[in-house]
Amino acid sequence: MFVKTITCPRCDIHYSNGKPLQTCSCGSPLLVQYDYTAIRKAFKKEMLNKRGNTLWRYRELLPVKNDANIVSFGEGMTPMVHLKSIGKRMETPALYLKDEGCIPTGTFKARGAAVGVSMARELGIKVLAMPTNGNAGGAWSSYCAAAGIRAVIVMPQDAPDINRRECAIAGADLFLVNGLISDAGKIVNRAIAENNWYDASTLREPYRIEGKKTMAFEIAEQFDWNVPDVIIYPTGGGVGLIGMYKGFKELMELGWIEAKMPRLVAVQSAGCAPIVKAWDEHAEECDFWESSRTIAFGINVPKALGDFLVLEALQESHGCAVAMCDHEIIAAQQLLALQEGLFVCPEGAATLAAAQWLVKRDWINPDDRVVLLNTGTGLKYPDTVRADPPVLTPNERILSP
Ligand SMILES: *Cc1c(COP(=O)(O)O)cnc(C)c1O
Numbered sequence: 364m365f366v367k368t369i370t371c372p373r374c375d376i377h378y379s380n381g382k383p384l385q386t387c388s389c390g391s392p393l394l395v396q397y398d399y400t401a402i403r404k405a406f407k408k409e410m411l412n413k414r415g416n417t418l419w420r421y422r423e424l425l426p427v428k429n430d431a432n433i434v435s436f437g438e439g440m441t442p443m444v445h446l447k448s449i450g451k452r453m454e455t456p457a458l459y460l461k462d463e464g465c466i467p468t469g470t471f472k473a474r475g476a477a478v479g480v481s482m483a484r485e486l487g488i489k490v491l492a493m494p495t496n497g498n499a500g501g502a503w504s505s506y507c508a509a510a511g512i513r514a515v516i517v518m519p520q521d522a523p524d525i526n527r528r529e530c531a532i533a534g535a536d537l538f539l540v541n542g543l544i545s546d547a548g549k550i551v552n553r554a555i556a557e558n559n560w561y562d563a564s565t566l567r568e569p570y571r572i573e574g575k576k577t578m579a580f581e582i583a584e585q586f587d588w589n590v591p592d593v594i595i596y597p598t599g600g601g602v603g604l605i606g607m608y609k610g611f612k613e614l615m616e617l618g619w620i621e622a623k624m625p626r627l628v629a630v631q632s633a634g635c636a637p638i639v640k641a642w643d644e645h646a647e648e649c650d651f652w653e654s655s656r657t658i659a660f661g662i663n664v665p666k667a668l669g670d671f672l673v674l675e676a677l678q679e680s681h682g683c684a685v686a687m688c689d690h691e692i693i694a695a696q697q698l699l700a701l702q703e704g705l706f707v708c709p710e711g712a713a714t715l716a717a718a719q720w721l722v723k724r725d726w727i728n729p730d731d732r733v734v735l736l737n738t739g740t741g742l743k744y745p746d747t748v749r750a751d752p753p754v755l756t757p758n759e760r761i762l763s764p
């Protein structure tokens with residue numbers, strides 16, 4: 364509707380919209396640019412009051428032309444939960460958690476899949492392929508099933524079991540690899556070259572990020588168009604972070620928010636922290652992280668295609684990058700469940716661990732409004748929790764402690 368061009372952020376080449384696009388000839392991811400002047404005239408904040416509670420409420424800022432191509436399970440407008448108890452303990456009372464655990468398929472990968480698959484349908488794609496650590500595979504398989512597109516998915520053998528089952532029930536062509544997501548990527552690359560399939564890998568098509576940027580729109584809207592001071596995001600490929608950065612810039616362009624960018628924080632696991640290392644070394648790109656390992660499987664990405672865009676967003680927003688150990692992540696996951704009743708995924712829990720660390724170092728101030736982005740439900744990661752309750756016979760009594 365309002366798409367103007369598809370642009371390379373590295374070499375500024377413009378591509379015309381309406382044809383299947385992958386990366387720029389220079390290898391960089393491509394970003395969708397809209398006609399913001401036209402959107403400013405056609406789309407007013409007040410119009411949102413009458414729209415459905417899905418990410419499609421920001422229709423004018425999304426790339427799909429024809430409504431008939433939209434594949435939606437009602438994704439978006441996830442709750443913004445005030446963490447009153449933990450916030451008080453941390454002396455950061457304005458602490459919030461945006462809970463993507465409530466979205467279809469259980470993780471925020473549904474946002475990228477909804478917009479990515481809708482665009483694939485609009486472009487007439489019949490087969491798409493992607494490497495995944497699990498959650499994207501589950502989401503894209505489901506949306507592809509609804510769109511009648513064949514999904515070829517390759518994931519590491521030790522990705523969570525539930526992700527295999529999600530792909531299987533949705534009828535995807537699933538393959539496992541004895542290796543990391545980067546190894547799955549190599550297999551997918553070869554298959555795409557041989558079969559001429561559409562490459563739906565992270566940032567190798569320009570639309571997944573358009574779905575993920577809607578988190579920024581929702582955060583702004585949920586705070587009545589006053590953006591928070593800090594947003595903490597568990598970063599793997601970094602699509603959500605780059606997406607939110609783009610989303611806030613678009614809202615500024617429309618004049619819906621002031622020219623204030625939240626400080627964006629990328630949190631990674633100490634077992635796989637290429638972005639944090641590059642940030643600390645003031646590098647523009649990451650090195651490949653050897654032998655990466657973490658329970659937060661969604662952020663086990665040893666080298667991301669869009670790493671330079673993540674680092675730029677951190678720099679421009681006056682943010683930072685921090686790494687947390689898996690035991691700190693597990694402790695934060697426990698705390699969120701005990702104090703707030705929220706069973707979050709380990710990636711989401713990492714954001715609380717990071718917040719605690721940043722509060723201790725006075726990087727977060729007591730009057731900062733802070734949003735933790737929980738990217739998925741803990742229900743998809745049952746193995747992160749131990750439960751060994753006593754077993755009773757039917758006639759046994761419960762002894763009060
Ligand atoms: C994929 C994933 C992430 C990382 O997302 P990126 O945008 O690729 O950095 C974080 N959390 C969960 C649960 C994920 O599945």
Ligand SMILES: [Zn+2]
Pocket residue numbers: 371372373374375376387388389390391
């Ligand atoms: Zn380029």
